[in-house]
Amino acid sequence: MENKILCQSCGMPLDTEAVKGTEKNGLKNNEYCKYCYENGAFKDSNMNLDEMRNNVKNQMKKLELHENAIQKAVNILPMLKRWKS
Template sequence: MNEKLCQSCGKPMGETNKLYGTEKNGTRSLDYCDDCYKNGEFTSQITKERMIEVSIPYLLKEKPGISADEARQEMEAFFPTLKRWKQFKS
């Protein structure tokens, strides 16, 4: 089973639409979580690099055996695969 991930931060969004962001017309976004996307707009004009830095503590909690540098490297490879960040070259 492929878990649906936010295409901005990579957060798992689950089976229900509870964690999904919203479009301008009020429908649920199929791509972004409610932390990243509301009313058809991103909630923050954060850069990919800053999003990675903000996300490190969450990955460390999920994978306690890795270092912050390993988490950063993993996310530097992962984030460019997400819809929001595909357009940006590293």
């Protein structure tokens, strides 16, 4: 299985430059997606892990993804850089 680079906030694959977040200087960030990180900061800096879990579940359900895929995505969240304590 190939190693994919994932957003270290939501777990979304960062497989194209278009989905990567940006720094204040406009350069792409290789750790976070554009939905979580923009202009050098998290879009929702007050979001906690439980809120991110709900957000990921809701977005994946909208895409009609299989429940196993949704659960797998939610399970990796605590291991991502933003949520490690």
